Amino acid sequence: MANSTFDMSNQWLPFTPNRDFHRDPRVLVGAKGMHFQTHDGREIIDGVSSLWCVGAGHGRRQISEAIKQQLDTLDYSTAFQASNDKAFMAASAIAELAPGDLNKVFFCNSGSEAADTSLKMALAYHRARGEGHRTVLIGRERGYHGVGFGGMSVGGIPGNRKVYSGALLPRVDHMAFIHNQADFPFIQNEVPQWQTDPLVDLETRILPLHDPSNVAAIIVEPIAGSAGWYIPPQGYLKRLREICDKHGILLIFDEVITGFGRLGTAFGADYFGVVPDMLNFAKCVTNGVFPLGGVICRDHVYQTTMTGPDHAIEFAHGYTYSGHPAACAAALATMQIFREENLFARAGEMGPVLGDAMHSALRGLPNVIGIRSLGLAAAVELSGLPGLPGKRAYDIFLDCYHAGVMVRAAGENLVFAPPYIVESHHIDAMVSTLAAAIKRHA
Ligand SMILES: Cc1ncc(COP(=O)(O)O)c(C=O)c1O
Numbered sequence: 001m002a003n004s005t006f007d008m009s010n011q012w013l014p015f016t017p018n019r020d021f022h023r024d025p026r027v028l029v030g031a032k033g034m035h036f037q038t039h040d041g042r043e044i045i046d047g048v049s050s051l052w053c054v055g056a057g058h059g060r061r062q063i064s065e066a067i068k069q070q071l072d073t074l075d076y077s078t079a080f081q082a083s084n085d086k087a088f089m090a091a092s093a094i095a096e097l098a099p100g101d102l103n104k105v106f107f108c109n110s111g112s113e114a115a116d117t118s119l120k121m122a123l124a125y126h127r128a129r130g131e132g133h134r135t136v137l138i139g140r141e142r143g144y145h146g147v148g149f150g151g152m153s154v155g156g157i158p159g160n161r162k163v164y165s166g167a168l169l170p171r172v173d174h175m176a177f178i179h180n181q182a183d184f185p186f187i188q189n190e191v192p193q194w195q196t197d198p199l200v201d202l203e204t205r206i207l208p209l210h211d212p213s214n215v216a217a218i219i220v221e222p223i224a225g226s227a228g229w230y231i232p233p234q235g236y237l238k239r240l241r242e243i244c245d246k247h248g249i250l251l252i253f254d255e256v257i258t259g260f261g262r263l264g265t266a267f268g269a270d271y272f273g274v275v276p277d278m279l280n281f282a283k284c285v286t287n288g289v290f291p292l293g294g295v296i297c298r299d300h301v302y303q304t305t306m307t308g309p310d311h312a313i314e315f316a317h318g319y320t321y322s323g324h325p326a327a328c329a330a331a332l333a334t335m336q337i338f339r340e341e342n343l344f345a346r347a348g349e350m351g352p353v354l355g356d357a358m359h360s361a362l363r364g365l366p367n368v369i370g371i372r373s374l375g376l377a378a379a380v381e382l383s384g385l386p387g388l389p390g391k392r393a394y395d396i397f398l399d400c401y402h403a404g405v406m407v408r409a410a411g412e413n414l415v416f417a418p419p420y421i422v423e424s425h426h427i428d429a430m431v432s433t434l435a436a437a438i439k440r441h442a
Pocket of ligand 1: 111146282
């Protein structure tokens with residue numbers, strides 16, 4: 001059913017070319033399972049779990065019922081100097097899912113807030129240990145940690161930093177990017193094994209330059225999601241853990257995309273067998289239906305920070321909506337669905353189906369210079385149009401949308417990351433639509 005009763009003159013759209021959007025609006029008015037309904041009465045396959053959020057598929061009654069019931073019971077309660085039952089229950093459920101002694105959950109509302117929370121937590125931890133001089137933060141080129149000043153500073157996507165470069169945090173450095181286009185343009189459902197060591201530069205240049213004793217934390221995404229699903233080589237995260245341990249540096253995994261099942265395991269930390277000191281989460285924890293994010297930290301980070309007089313706040317940080325009862329009720333219902341339907345394992349099973357389909361349909365098509373798949377996500381990389389970075393991928397995204405498939409354009413990449421309930425026939429439709437669009441834009 002068509003619905004065009006809205007007026008587009010007031011909303012300034014985030015991370016969207018606004019003027020172009022107004023010429024060709026893409027407005028979603030309904031969703032169920034794997035599909036959206038559009039304002040002009042069409043059905044679109046959600047090939048990206050709506051920004052990597054909707055793992056269990058759209059329209060899950062169990063979650064909306066849990067939210068409704070919560071709103072009728074306790075709609076909101078102050079987050080400071082008191083808390084609510086659902087926040088404690090959600091924290092326990094999340095801690096139980098997390099590996100090792102990642103046991104303490106600090107709630108916020110988004111991935112950006114999780115990034116800034118984890119960076120502040122690292123500074124507070126070192127200060128409590130009497131090492132307040134440890135203020136250097138290290139991220140990675142093309143990393144994405146949201147849009148707050150902290151996350152943006154450790155982030156490494158040039159287009160996100162350019163306009164704000166004069167206002168970024170000082171004492172931040174970046175490790176080299178983890179992609180090896182020359183040797184591994186095509187990665188099919190496996191972690192590549194490089195001959196070279198991408199962490200040499202960290203050990204021999206970046207850390208000596210700042211002196212490791214001044215470094216508070218290193219933050220990475222286990223897989224670079226927003227940049228376009230770039231997979232680190234074998235052993236990379238383990239080595240990073242060792243380097244951090246050697247120098248007393250905290251290791252933060254930003255698992256906003258890899259958390260809650262995308263790789264077939266609860267977290268990327270499980271997939272790669274490495275426990276960070278802090279783990280940031282957001283997307284998928286409530287199946288996208290209510291804003292919630294957080295940082296899970298290891299016991300030692302929490303215990304060390306618990307200093308000062310009993311009546312004094314140990315960590316001067318928090319949000320009005322930290323642990324919102326409705327968000328936490330949504331998280332509990334979402335985790336129950338994940339558990340009951342074994343959806344993480346299903347993501348692990350459907351991942352190779354998506355990966356194989358992408359490789360067999362797209363390899364050899366015009367302008368395709370790489371395909372990378374791991375877990376239930378896959379990206380195809382195209383050579384860009386001269387002088388117009390990102391335009392070819394953006395045009396193909398538009399083309400797919402009009403052909404009934406939502407794919408995500410990220411730089412020169414097109415990325416699929418469907419809900420874990422995806423079936424083979426959806427994957428066939430997604431990949432064949434993308435293949436046809438790539439050919440049309442040759
Ligand atoms: C790894 C990572 N961190 C942080 C964020 C920011 O999350 P939000 O948009 O919820 O602030 C994202 C969003 O894509 C992300 O992928």
